[in-house]
Amino acid sequence: MDDAKLLSPADVETVFERLRDVMPGRTKDAKGPKEQPDPFRSCISCMLSAQSLDRNTAKASKALFALADTPQAMLELDDETVAAAIKPAGLYNMKARNIRKFCEMLIGEHGGVVPDTREGLLKMPGIGRKCADIVMSFTFDADVIAVDTHVHRVCNRIGLTHAKTADKTAEQLEERAPAWAHRDGHFWLIQFGKRICVSRSPKCDICPVSDLCLWYAAHRGDEKEQA
CATH class of the missing domain: 1.10.340.30 (Hypothetical protein; domain 2)
Known part of the structure; x- marks a missing residue:
C-alpha cells in the first residue's frame, strides 16, 4: 500500500464515525x-x-x-x-x-x-x-465489510484503501477499518456511495467527509490553480 494515497488510521476512524452518524446502516428488514x-x-x-x-x-x-x-x-x-x-x-x-x-x-x-x-x-x-x-x-450475521462496486469506489476515492481490485480493497479494509465498524461498515459505505459519493459528479458540497477525502483535496487544488 502507498501510504501517501491513504488516510491516517485516525482519519479512517473519523470517516467511519461520521458515516455511522449520517447513514441508516443495517436496518431491521435487511435480508440476505x-x-x-x-x-x-x-x-x-x-x-x-x-x-x-x-x-x-x-x-x-x-x-x-x-x-x-x-x-x-x-x-x-x-x-x-x-x-x-x-x-x-x-x-x-x-x-x-x-x-x-x-x-x-x-x-x-x-x-x-x-x-x-x-x-x-x-x-x-x-x-x-x-x-x-x-x-x-x-x-450468517458475521462482522465483515463486503466490498461491491460502490464500496470499492468510495474507499479508494476517499483514501480508506488504495487498491486496484475489490478483493484487495476488502483485504485492506479488514486491516484498516476499526473493529467496531466491521459489522455495519458495508451498509454505511454502500449507502454513502449511492446517495452522495456517486460514480459521476459526486456530491462533495454535501459530503460529511469531504474535508478528509484525498480525491476532493486533489481536485479542489486543481480548481484553485485553474482559477
Whole structure:
C-alpha cells in the first residue's frame, strides 16, 4: 500500500464515525443477498449476480428457484434447463456449470450444509471473496465489510484503501477499518456511495467527509490553480 494515497488510521476512524452518524446502516428488514431466505439460495443468487444488473439477477433467481430450491433438486436439472432459467443474468452457461459443481461439492463434502466461514465458502466453486463476504454478513450475521462496486469506489476515492481490485480493497479494509465498524461498515459505505459519493459528479458540497477525502483535496487544488 502507498501510504501517501491513504488516510491516517485516525482519519479512517473519523470517516467511519461520521458515516455511522449520517447513514441508516443495517436496518431491521435487511435480508440476505438478493433477498434470499437461506444460505443455499443466497450463494446461488450471489453467483448469478456476477456482471448482472440487480433486476436481471432477481429475474434469473426467481425462475431458477421455481424449478429447484435445494442442492439435491438442483442436481436433478440438466445444465441446459438451468442455463435457460438463468439467462437474464448473463454468462449463463458458465454459471450453470458452476452451480452444478457447487451443488455437487456441497452435498459430497458438506452434507448439503453451506459452510459458515469465509475460508469454507471460498473453497466452493463459483464463490469469490465478494460473494463469500456478502453471505457471511447477511446470512450468517458475521462482522465483515463486503466490498461491491460502490464500496470499492468510495474507499479508494476517499483514501480508506488504495487498491486496484475489490478483493484487495476488502483485504485492506479488514486491516484498516476499526473493529467496531466491521459489522455495519458495508451498509454505511454502500449507502454513502449511492446517495452522495456517486460514480459521476459526486456530491462533495454535501459530503460529511469531504474535508478528509484525498480525491476532493486533489481536485479542489486543481480548481484553485485553474482559477
